[in-house]
Amino acid sequence: MNTLHQVDGALHVEGVSLEALAARFGTPLYVYSRAALEAAWQAYADAFAGTPHLVCYAVKANSSLAILNLFARLGSGFDIVSGGELARVLAAGGDPGKVVFSGVGKTTDEMRAALAAGILCFNVESESELYRLDRVAGEMGRRAPVSFRVNPDVDPKTHPYISTGLKENKFGVAIADAPRLYRLAAGLPNLEIVGVDCHIGSQLIDLSPLADAADRVLTLVDTLAAEGIALHHIDLGGGVGIRYRDETPPDLAAYGRVLARKFAGRREKLLVEPGRSLVGNAGLLLARVEYLKPGEDRNFAIVDAAMNDLMRPALYEAYHDIVAVRPRAWPAQRYDMVGPICETGDFLGFARDMAIEEGDLLALLSAGAYGMSMASNYNSRPRAAEVLVDKNEIHLIRERETISGLMSGERLVY
Numbered sequence: 445m446n447t448l449h450q451v452d453g454a455l456h457v458e459g460v461s462l463e464a465l466a467a468r469f470g471t472p473l474y475v476y477s478r479a480a481l482e483a484a485w486q487a488y489a490d491a492f493a494g495t496p497h498l499v500c501y502a503v504k505a506n507s508s509l510a511i512l513n514l515f516a517r518l519g520s521g522f523d524i525v526s527g528g529e530l531a532r533v534l535a536a537g538g539d540p541g542k543v544v545f546s547g548v549g550k551t552t553d554e555m556r557a558a559l560a561a562g563i564l565c566f567n568v569e570s571e572s573e574l575y576r577l578d579r580v581a582g583e584m585g586r587r588a589p590v591s592f593r594v595n596p597d598v599d600p601k602t603h604p605y606i607s608t609g610l611k612e613n614k615f616g617v618a619i620a621d622a623p624r625l626y627r628l629a630a631g632l633p634n635l636e637i638v639g640v641d642c643h644i645g646s647q648l649i650d651l652s653p654l655a656d657a658a659d660r661v662l663t664l665v666d667t668l669a670a671e672g673i674a675l676h677h678i679d680l681g682g683g684v685g686i687r688y689r690d691e692t693p694p695d696l697a698a699y700g701r702v703l704a705r706k707f708a709g710r711r712e713k714l715l716v717e718p719g720r721s722l723v724g725n726a727g728l729l730l731a732r733v734e735y736l737k738p739g740e741d742r743n744f745a746i747v748d749a750a751m752n753d754l755m756r757p758a759l760y761e762a763y764h765d766i767v768a769v770r771p772r773a774w775p776a777q778r779y780d781m782v783g784p785i786c787e788t789g790d791f792l793g794f795a796r797d798m799a800i801e802e803g804d805l806l807a808l809l810s811a812g813a814y815g816m817s818m819a820s821n822y823n824s825r826p827r828a829a830e831v832l833v834d835k836n837e838i839h840l841i842r843e844r845e846t847i848s849g850l851m852s853g854e855r856l857v858y
């Protein structure tokens with residue numbers, strides 16, 4: 445987060461001290477920087493300025509209403525994968541005409557809600573889904589705008605759990621089968637073909653798989669055009685990675701130049717669906733050291749944030765930098781940073797050299813994407829509060845859950 449800096453020996457986000465935030469709202473606490481969110485947005489706007497385009501923020505990365513609202517006000521579109529995400533976008537003031545709906549398992553109710561809202565496009569992921577969408581649209585007296593999500597079979601060179609564009613992945617339809625499916629769609633009465641879509645994976649560090657996927661999709665678009673099937677947009681998905689540790693993520697400006705060359709002279713609009721690169725480095729998770737536990741083999745720092753708050757280390761062995769909010773003057777010791785949850789997999793980082801004491805505050809960095817949106821209540825832990833910092837202003841954008849709230853929908857059996 446480039447808006448994170450030291451003032452008088454302790455970390456601040458923009459003009460606000462993390463110590464003050466912890467004192468006021470408690471920990472664990474998600475903290476976002478408005479300036480960092482807007483700068484990430486602007487980087488996309490600048491990179492793609494030369495090509496008619498629409499950025500559809502992938503809501504799954506962070507679906508908090510205040511963040512959606514901020515992007516909506518910047519003119520963003522949205523990539524959603526559920527009726528819940530659609531409802532959030534609408535509640536946050538997002539324009540349904542800029543919403544694309546991805547996902548392999550859209551239900552009939554979700555299709556109805558999206559048709560009623562008037563979304564830009566359904567990214568259809570199977571033949572069965574196509575038939576169902578045609579039927580649902582017909583029942584509502586509407587025409588559903590559709591793209592196929594094609595699977596270009598490009599190796600994105602990322603973690604296997606977040607690679608999506610390979611033949612063996614469950615997503616999309618095989619690109620070789622796409623012409624047949626488009627012909628089929630063209631013959632269905634309640635559908636309107638508007639585009640094509642692909643998404644090959646997440647946390648991509650290398651531009652070449654993105655460029656290869658674009659080439660394959662553009663070849664398909666030309667084949668379709670030769671058959672008289674013209675598209676309005678080409679959606680190249682999300683996936684641009686961010687720096688968690690020492691990665692060199694793709695330069696957005698370079699990506700923009702590559703796509704500008706490929707789209708020069710084309711009539712279709714470019715869509716992209718970035719998630720992580722818009723929010724990842726605009727958020728951190730603030731936590732407190734509860735106990736230091738020296739061991740024979742290794743030392744543990746037990747903190748009050750856990751895998752339920754930030755699941756990425758446990759799920760993907762993902763690396764998040766962990767820094768002391770007010771580093772101590774003494775030499776660092778090596779710790780495994782763990783949470784209080786009763787699972788060996790409940791770790792936040794291994795072998796970190798830290799100069800800390802019990803009660804100290806820590807910041808887990810790069811936690812803005814897939815942090816809060818993947819948080820759970822495991823071990824009956826209320827989910828954290830979220831705060832958005834805007835220069836010297838502090839906005840509580842989500843209250844901390846309460847234990848009584850967690851139990852509120854439950855019933856005993858007599």
Ligand code: LLP
Nearest residue numbers: 502546643646647682683717718719720814
């Ligand atoms: N569009 C579609 C259809 C997607 O499936 C995804 C992410 C995105 C866009 C956004 O991709 P991004 O720009 O954020 O890379 N929970 C994992 C990441 C899962 C990503 C799944 N799809 C993590 O924490 O690393």
